[in-house]
Amino acid sequence: MLPLGAHPCTQAGPADVFFAFLPRSWRGPQATKIHGVGFVKIHAPWNVLCREAEFLKLKMPTKKLYHINETRGLLKKINSVLQKITDPIQPKVAEHRPQTTKRLSYPFSREKQHLFDLSDKDSFFDSKTRSTIVYEILKRTTCTKAKYSMGQGEGRKKDSALLNKRRKCSKYGITSLLANGVYSAAYPLHDGDYEGENMDFNDRKLLYQEWASYGVFYKYQPIDLVRKYFGEKIGLYFAWLGVYTQMLIPASVVGIIVFLYGCATVDENIPSMEMCDQRHNITMCPLCDKTCSYWKMSSACATARASHLFDNPATVFFSVFMALWAATFMEHWKRKQMRLRYHWDLTGFEEEEEAVKDHPRAEYEARVLEKSLRKESKNKEKRRHIPEESTNKWRQRVKTAMAGVKLTDKVKLTWRDRFPAYFTNLVSIVFMIAVTFAIVLGVIIYRISTAAALAMNSSPSVRSNIRVTVTATAVIINLVVIILLDEVYGCIARWLTKIEVPKTEKSFEERLIFKAFLLKFVNSYTPIFYVAFFKGRFVGRPGDYVYIFRSFRMEECAPGGCLMELCIQLSIIMLGKQLIQNNLFEIGIPKMKKFIRYLRLRRQSPSDHDEYVKRKQRYEVDYTLEPFAGLTPEYMEMIIQFGFVTLFVASFPLAPLFALLNNIIEIRLDAKKFVTELRRPVAVRAKDIGIWYNILRGVGKLAVIINAFVISFTSDFIPRLVYLYMYSENGTMHGFVNHTLSSFNVSDFQNGTAPNDPLDLGYEVQICRYKDYREPPWSEHKYDISKDFWAVLAARLAFVIVFQNLVMFMSDFVDWVIPDIPKDISQQVHKEKVLMVELFMREEQGKQQLLDTWMEKDRKKDEPCNNHGPKACLDSPEYPGGAL
Numbered sequence: 001m002l003p004l005g006a007h008p009c010t011q012a013g014p015a016d017v018f019f020a021f022l023p024r025s026w027r028g029p030q031a032t033k034i035h036g037v038g039f040v041k042i043h044a045p046w047n048v049l050c051r052e053a054e055f056l057k058l059k060m061p062t063k064k065l066y067h068i069n070e071t072r073g074l075l076k077k078i079n080s081v082l083q084k085i086t087d088p089i090q091p092k093v094a095e096h097r098p099q100t101t102k103r104l105s106y107p108f109s110r111e112k113q114h115l116f117d118l119s120d121k122d123s124f125f126d127s128k129t130r131s132t133i134v135y136e137i138l139k140r141t142t143c144t145k146a147k148y149s150m151g152q153g154e155g156r157k158k159d160s161a162l163l164n165k166r167r168k169c170s171k172y173g174i175t176s177l178l179a180n181g182v183y184s185a186a187y188p189l190h191d192g193d194y195e196g197e198n199m200d201f202n203d204r205k206l207l208y209q210e211w212a213s214y215g216v217f218y219k220y221q222p223i224d225l226v227r228k229y230f231g232e233k234i235g236l237y238f239a240w241l242g243v244y245t246q247m248l249i250p251a252s253v254v255g256i257i258v259f260l261y262g263c264a265t266v267d268e269n270i271p272s273m274e275m276c277d278q279r280h281n282i283t284m285c286p287l288c289d290k291t292c293s294y295w296k297m298s299s300a301c302a303t304a305r306a307s308h309l310f311d312n313p314a315t316v317f318f319s320v321f322m323a324l325w326a327a328t329f330m331e332h333w334k335r336k337q338m339r340l341r342y343h344w345d346l347t348g349f350e351e352e353e354e355a356v357k358d359h360p361r362a363e364y365e366a367r368v369l370e371k372s373l374r375k376e377s378k379n380k381e382k383r384r385h386i387p388e389e390s391t392n393k394w395r396q397r398v399k400t401a402m403a404g405v406k407l408t409d410k411v412k413l414t415w416r417d418r419f420p421a422y423f424t425n426l427v428s429i430v431f432m433i434a435v436t437f438a439i440v441l442g443v444i445i446y447r448i449s450t451a452a453a454l455a456m457n458s459s460p461s462v463r464s465n466i467r468v469t470v471t472a473t474a475v476i477i478n479l480v481v482i483i484l485l486d487e488v489y490g491c492i493a494r495w496l497t498k499i500e501v502p503k504t505e506k507s508f509e510e511r512l513i514f515k516a517f518l519l520k521f522v523n524s525y526t527p528i529f530y531v532a533f534f535k536g537r538f539v540g541r542p543g544d545y546v547y548i549f550r551s552f553r554m555e556e557c558a559p560g561g562c563l564m565e566l567c568i569q570l571s572i573i574m575l576g577k578q579l580i581q582n583n584l585f586e587i588g589i590p591k592m593k594k595f596i597r598y599l600r601l602r603r604q605s606p607s608d609h610d611e612y613v614k615r616k617q618r619y620e621v622d623y624t625l626e627p628f629a630g631l632t633p634e635y636m637e638m639i640i641q642f643g644f645v646t647l648f649v650a651s652f653p654l655a656p657l658f659a660l661l662n663n664i665i666e667i668r669l670d671a672k673k674f675v676t677e678l679r680r681p682v683a684v685r686a687k688d689i690g691i692w693y694n695i696l697r698g699v700g701k702l703a704v705i706i707n708a709f710v711i712s713f714t715s716d717f718i719p720r721l722v723y724l725y726m727y728s729e730n731g732t733m734h735g736f737v738n739h740t741l742s743s744f745n746v747s748d749f750q751n752g753t754a755p756n757d758p759l760d761l762g763y764e765v766q767i768c769r770y771k772d773y774r775e776p777p778w779s780e781h782k783y784d785i786s787k788d789f790w791a792v793l794a795a796r797l798a799f800v801i802v803f804q805n806l807v808m809f810m811s812d813f814v815d816w817v818i819p820d821i822p823k824d825i826s827q828q829v830h831k832e833k834v835l836m837v838e839l840f841m842r843e844e845q846g847k848q849q850l851l852d853t854w855m856e857k858d859r860k861k862d863e864p865c866n867n868h869g870p871k872a873c874l875d876s877p878e879y880p881g882g883a884l
Helices: 046-055 074-089 110-115 127-140 161-165 174-179 203-210 223-230 232-264 270-276 297-310 313-343 351-356 362-384 390-405 415-455 460-464 466-500 505-534 563-604 609-615 618-623 632-647 655-677 691-714 717-727 736-740 787-817 823-868 870-875
Strands: 018-021 025-027 033-035 039-042 059-067 101-107 185-188 741-745 767-771
Touching: 046 110, 046 127, 059 110, 059 823, 101 823, 127 174, 127 185, 127 223, 174 185, 174 362, 203 223, 203 655, 223 232, 223 313, 232 297, 232 313, 232 632, 232 655, 270 297, 270 736, 297 563, 313 632, 313 691, 313 717, 313 787, 313 823, 415 466, 415 505, 466 505, 466 563, 505 563, 505 632, 505 691, 563 632, 563 655, 563 691, 632 655, 632 691, 691 717, 691 787, 717 736, 717 787, 736 741
Parallel strands: none
Antiparallel strands: 018 039, 018 185, 025 033, 059 101, 741 767
16 A cells, blocks of 8 residues: 555645545554544645646636626616626625626736736635645546555555556556555545534535525526536536526416416317217227227317317427527527637636646556556567577667557557447447337336226226226336436446546546446336327227237227327426435435435444544544535436426426426535535536537427427327318318228127127217227228328428428527627727737837847946046946956
């Protein structure tokens, strides 16, 4: 194990900003066993901070102040009025107040320190910047002894003779030491406590009061303070979450209006009125074989009326609105992102600069080392069989030594090295998707078999509520399976990414995100896709039904269509995931872990536990907190929610409202978790949200296509239009229900499929009806698909094409009209460049004037010597020594 103090940068100092923790029991080089957790204090002196800030190209504020361009005229008055109105919901944070001046920023340079305000060196680099610098140093600092580099301590078995023969640690920093268990944790410290009246006021306490408290849920987030404390990457996440939540407000309002429109017009809907009218006396065919009997269409009255709430002309408008909303949201976020980039001095920050500090991962280095040693061993085996001339022995030794030094620099992992991992990834992902499909199929079989079993029940109330009971229980089963598989798929995606051995942390994160999103997308939306596009599509007809495993008949949609069932499926899964997975798990699991840690500490020292807690230092308190696991889970749950809001919004207009209510809680829940439950993460610079933006754009484009198909194929919107303009005799919807039903002669039932009780309705049934467009039994081509079916299908396909292209064009038009960079920000960036050029020009002019002054002085000194000779020069006061 690495002994305490052996690390080159483990020097203590007055501004300790970083701590590393050793395992509970370890043995140093002198075999002196130390119990408990050892702490290594890391301190970076001023000269190291300056050097690393220059290396990392950190932009720091200079002495130069300039005024920000303010709006004038009517816009200025509007802004002042809005500021007064929104003042109660603004956080009481200095960083959040509107500023009229800004300091000119410039990448830090030791040669130009005079440009920066260094009057207070202790506060020039804040704690977030200092911890970032220290962590970057530790990531690239080499270990001092080879046997410690890969965790080769006492009690550890040797991996292999080849790897233990020659260990190199020239590329292993703190990440490798953490990965191999030499250190158990490494993290910056929180600024202080966040609770207590007598505690010193700090940024953490301010964040807790103005951001991480549920009592301030109505306030804006102090994003600048979040960035100052946690870094740009986490600041961008909460800024994006805030913009997304704000944009849900208009979507929720429009969704509520659409829902209220459906409620207001439900009594005016002619098709549902016809279905509820018992005078029509329409007898429907059985929903299952043998056990199910004939039934009256009027018994589905409640379902038909409820379907109108979500299946009405307003939902088409809402689908178009939400597609434009998604495009507007993306453009609004890009503009907000540019503003933050300007205010956070990241306008010149590029990926090339980030690559400077994007070091190879410890696992990648270990694989490269293993490959290089294996290659070196093979080369030695070859050289043993080749006779070596005595004259070339010395030269060969030199070449061998040089090759050994730079062996790992030449070796890289190729696709051949990663092919087993790629193959495992492909097979595993296909297998897990197949598992998801199999579970959905199992739920389908459960629905079919349960419906058949309930149909045999003697209770009339049970038989009348078969569809509601089966749908609700099946959706709950789907919800439980989705939540469980989400956790499993997250672990599997991380394991699959690890065996690929990506070179950098950025590559690792992007591959992990892609796999996790793919698996969770399929897991969350497969049951909904089934109800939307497959249920009731491959049923067959009476007398010729389609069966699964030759015994289970495919289930049909309700007489009012599958849209109501799609709404139930979507709402329960969405609300269940938000309530259970996003809220209860995030609140309950950290609390439970914290309680378990408290019990363990209590058990270790029950007598003086309270006194021990009072004596604990800041680094000991932070060590008991949960480690930061990255932003991937936080983004993932929001992206899945964004899919629920946009993909099937035509079937559930209230989805934006429930997402809004969830996000109001989610922001404060995540804030409280970051401030109180997690160790302070190392601040990471970032100019955008990365791959998540591309995923959002992809989901937005996919939403247009899916909503077009939902409106066209799942709802009855297109069949109603076709009937209204092609088949209606009086230009109204009267007769639409009868037009969509086909007739079947009960004598054409297959053997063993007719109802066991054909007189259940009290009379003998000769003709029953079913929902389809087929020829009647008295036709020459009985039960064949009718021309009405092809007319409706053509209209549906035409609607998909027109809707998709029209909405895509409108979205692209919104994207084109709204500029990515706000005009005032582009002007400010240009102004900064001009001011920077003027500043350096003035500096160069000052240097030139100073040089001219010195040259003038030298010229005046030489004038007496030239006019009066050498003796006058020697006797002058400039030469106090007098004549030589």
